[in-house]
Amino acid sequence: MVERLVEKRTAAQPGYDGVAKTLHWLILLLLIAQYAIAWTMPHIGRNTPAEGLVSLHFSIGITILAVALLRLLWRWTHPAPTLRGIVPAWQHGLAYASHVLLYLLLLVLPILGWVDACFRGYSIDFFGLFTIPQLIASSPALAGRTGDIHAFVGTVLLVVIGLHVLAALYHLIVRRDGVFSRMLPVQN
Numbered sequence: 001m002v003e004r005l006v007e008k009r010t011a012a013q014p015g016y017d018g019v020a021k022t023l024h025w026l027i028l029l030l031l032i033a034q035y036a037i038a039w040t041m042p043h044i045g046r047n048t049p050a051e052g053l054v055s056l057h058f059s060i061g062i063t064i065l066a067v068a069l070l071r072l073l074w075r076w077t078h079p080a081p082t083l084r085g086i087v088p089a090w091q092h093g094l095a096y097a098s099h100v101l102l103y104l105l106l107l108v109l110p111i112l113g114w115v116d117a118c119f120r121g122y123s124i125d126f127f128g129l130f131t132i133p134q135l136i137a138s139s140p141a142l143a144g145r146t147g148d149i150h151a152f153v154g155t156v157l158l159v160v161i162g163l164h165v166l167a168a169l170y171h172l173i174v175r176r177d178g179v180f181s182r183m184l185p186v187q188n
Contacts, residue, residue, distance in 0.1 A: 065110035
């Protein structure tokens with residue numbers, strides 16, 4: 001069904017390159033794992049040890065930060081394919097703004113988590129390979145606040161991702177303009 005709905009690209013509608021696609025889908029997979037772990041790990045309280053799912057959550061968060069930075073660097077050096085002439089100007093502007101917001105949230109969320117871990121006095125053991133240095137000194141008084149902000153920003157990211165998915169489905173099902181297929185791992 002999807003194959004019937006996805007129109008083939010034309011020269012005026014180039015897709016993203018392989019690196020951009022790989023980074024896009026890698027971040028998606030990391031986010032799925034991260035949210036699944038966040039919802040199943042124990043509540044991080046004053047006496048919660050940084051082990052098991054909590055430690056895994058920290059490691060994946062640092063990985064998301066690194067991949068998001070790499071993706072942003074790639075985007076700066078390899079601009080996104082244009083939407084001009086494919087979608088109305090207001091959709092082009094909205095797409096740009098939503099991508100900026102997604103990048104911002106993908107950077108801010110793991111940094112907030114890292115700061116909260118530092119405030120709690122946790123060291124981040126990156127998948128058992130090495131320890132990530134602390135950004136700032138421990139501050140138990142601030143730990144809960146940054147954790148709450150981290151959770152709120154996580155919810156905002158989910159909402160923005162939901163809107164991103166709805167926009168992609170709109171282009172796939174309603175407009176059938178080829179925008180959706182530009183980020184598919186395999187092109188027709």
